Amino acid sequence: MPPNDPIRAVPSSQEKREALEAVLASDTFARSEQLRSFLRFVCEMEISGQAADITEYLIGVQALGRPADFSPLGDSSVQTRAYELRQRLQKYYGVENPRATVRIELPRGTYTPSFAAVSPPDPPQAPCDGAAAPRRSALRWASGWMGGFLAGCVLVSLAALAVVLKIERSGMEPAARQAWSPLITRDPEIVICLGTALHLLVTPFRDAMEQDILRYPAPAELYDLFSRYRDLPKGAQLAMEPAQTSVLLGNVEALAKILATLHGLHAQVRILPETSAPLVALRSRNVVLVASPWYSRSAAMLLEKTPWTTRWDPASRQVALCGQGFDREKWLLPRRGPRGEYQEVFGLVTVLPNDSTPDGPHTIMVFSGITAAGIQGATEFFTSGEGLRNLAERFRKQGLTGWPKAYQVVVRCRSSADWQLLSYAYESHAIISK
Numbered sequence: 001m002p003p004n005d006p007i008r009a010v011p012s013s014q015e016k017r018e019a020l021e022a023v024l025a026s027d028t029f030a031r032s033e034q035l036r037s038f039l040r041f042v043c044e045m046e047i048s049g050q051a052a053d054i055t056e057y058l059i060g061v062q063a064l065g066r067p068a069d070f071s072p073l074g075d076s077s078v079q080t081r082a083y084e085l086r087q088r089l090q091k092y093y094g095v096e097n098p099r100a101t102v103r104i105e106l107p108r109g110t111y112t113p114s115f116a117a118v119s120p121p122d123p124p125q126a127p128c129d130g131a132a133a134p135r136r137s138a139l140r141w142a143s144g145w146m147g148g149f150l151a152g153c154v155l156v157s158l159a160a161l162a163v164v165l166k167i168e169r170s171g172m173e174p175a176a177r178q179a180w181s182p183l184i185t186r187d188p189e190i191v192i193c194l195g196t197a198l199h200l201l202v203t204p205f206r207d208a209m210e211q212d213i214l215r216y217p218a219p220a221e222l223y224d225l226f227s228r229y230r231d232l233p234k235g236a237q238l239a240m241e242p243a244q245t246s247v248l249l250g251n252v253e254a255l256a257k258i259l260a261t262l263h264g265l266h267a268q269v270r271i272l273p274e275t276s277a278p279l280v281a282l283r284s285r286n287v288v289l290v291a292s293p294w295y296s297r298s299a300a301m302l303l304e305k306t307p308w309t310t311r312w313d314p315a316s317r318q319v320a321l322c323g324q325g326f327d328r329e330k331w332l333l334p335r336r337g338p339r340g341e342y343q344e345v346f347g348l349v350t351v352l353p354n355d356s357t358p359d360g361p362h363t364i365m366v367f368s369g370i371t372a373a374g375i376q377g378a379t380e381f382f383t384s385g386e387g388l389r390n391l392a393e394r395f396r397k398q399g400l401t402g403w404p405k406a407y408q409v410v411v412r413c414r415s416s417a418d419w420q421l422l423s424y425a426y427e428s429h430a431i432i433s434k
Contacts, residue, residue: 195291
């Protein structure tokens, strides 16, 4: 529910059921039978006074059709569907039915739904010609930098997200405004820089190619794998070509959250890949960098001497979050499942001055972490009104009257096997400069 919606009385059981049926019959949920079943089950339990009996096991068995021996410890399907359900509800009330008077929420960290009766927002007033121009946030896309199939998919996804983000928002949490305010100074435009990991694209060998493009023969094991997803003509040869134009899905989700926040602040934004916007070119500008040190030179340089950074841990033989400069060196290790898949990772928010002097007026925010789920979790936290309110309270308890000039926040994230974020929570923070 948007933070500025005025709350009325607690809805009656009839109002709750009407709200539930409206959601289930919506276009937003039209093609997701499992999400409808999930929502109906938990809402009916809440309406009938059995909210305390809702468990992950019951949802899996009675709503999602899992077998009686279903174990939430080895099957994260309920967590995954809960995350998807929260996203769909947000979309339904934000796009399809923003004037709903009773809204259903599934708060993070619980499977018990909540119902809130709200007053519908006032209908938007048409702005006069003179006032229309300042409200248009120009999202200018750098041309020519997304080549190849994966990059094309990302471009389409971001274009769709940009359309959604043009919807006016009803307001922003004061804590969020304070946290993001260092970016909304001096410069009329904020640069969002996306780190792009180096990939080897597997493609059928083509004779007509630029001579200066590196190309490597694909190993025999890749032929069967390639044929599962793409048609491979008989006798065709596979080759691998270096590409640094693809963006991970979790980073795209993070970008959407950042765009929504900056859009709410009426900021102008320019999105560039790191390959065309190195760190030296971004000096003395307000910048948001979405990348991790393990594939981004800019992130590695910025986080080299900060209290928290990602580093290879020789003891566990994996990339972990390393705390340096404390009384003793700290390590936050990701947790893996039985097949080696990541189940718990860490996100990292870093706010630093971006000038030659520590007191300069420009700021760079770095959203990084272990896997794309860590980056997404860090961004979700730093665009969450509740998360930022709690962070501001932690700063206040440390004797600060406002937000520090430079600091870091560590976010613990649960993820699915394919690096999709399931949940996030505050873990720690470090103040670099007051």
